[in-house]
Amino acid sequence: MGFLFELLDFPDGSRMTDLWNNSWADEATGEEIASGHFIHLGDDQHVDVETDFLSSHLPFHVAGFGGAFPDGKPWMFVMQKAPADIAILLRGQEDPHAMLREALDRAMEFNPDAIVAEELSWHHSDLLSVYEDEGVPAATVEEWSVADLLRGLLGQCCGADLTDIVVGFPDCAYPDTAHVCEGDVFDDIFAGWIAGRP
Template sequence: MTVGHLFDVLDFPDGSRMTDLWNNTWADAPAGEEIASGHFIHLGDDQHVDVETDFLGSHLPFQIAGLGGVFPDGNPWMFIMQKAPADLAVRLRGENDPHSMLRSSLDRALSFNADALVAEELSWRQADLVVIYEDEGIPAESVEYWPVADLLRGLLAQCAGAELSDIVTGYPECAYPDTAHECELDVFTDVFANWVRRPR
């Protein structure tokens, strides 16, 4: 599979393929400090990523973006990223774990799919995501003021074949300023559209 941070940290067998990606462009604007999570889900043998994405997405109010594909044996998988205000779990439920709202939201959605299994969970604060960019060679000052949603989208764009340095340089408007292309006027949409148009 394409090189990218998420592919490095998730447990993909050799020969796994990415076939789908999605971006929730209408996600809520940030309101104060935010947290994020990513869940690696193994789907049922006869399920389809695009169908399950549409279904699960309709039950996940905090969803930002994600990707999906198939393992070498043909079984499908997906990775869903969510974000929410850091104090939401405390305010609404009195829980100290800020990520519990995101986990509960996914659990409710997956209750409609008995064949889906959450294999891995990643949890982040904004500072954690900035550190990931630093580890990928991006100076912290270049992204430390990005909203959590865009930090997540950057990691997804990296999975779609873009260099993080190009994403950061082109942010927020264009991923390919030196290349003739049908510009989407959004660095992430530019990358995602280019990935969809790639030769199969």
């Protein structure tokens, strides 16, 4: 069980069916913040279709995952990140997370059947604390960008141990196992999950 699975309000029997990673997310520039939004989709909607649409309207999109509740209703969790000072400089807002929330709200206007059920907000230091709580010393990941810290939590949702992710970073998730290596620890994990690798 991963941190996000424990934190979000999943009924027993929910399953993860999709994941995505925006490898083109902007490089980190200074202190960054992140958000995660747990979205319940409409009954007849498809996670992959809604993911493609929603992420194309989110300039700060990093990664996410989706699936189905026991009753078959689809859900998705979308992660975004941005420089912490950009909202204050450009929008005059004291809460930098408001910019990420507003970006999602604008995209969600195109899908009235979807609702945001939960919102999570982090600073870089908050994500380091999450890793510590999960048994990974913060000092081993303090140089990671917010995007990579989020991808690590997504990798954990795919069944990877956070400690193994940190050891394999940045090049390979399975150094002692024969596999088609993607040359990136996160891509390795995601490709393995898609292929059904245990």
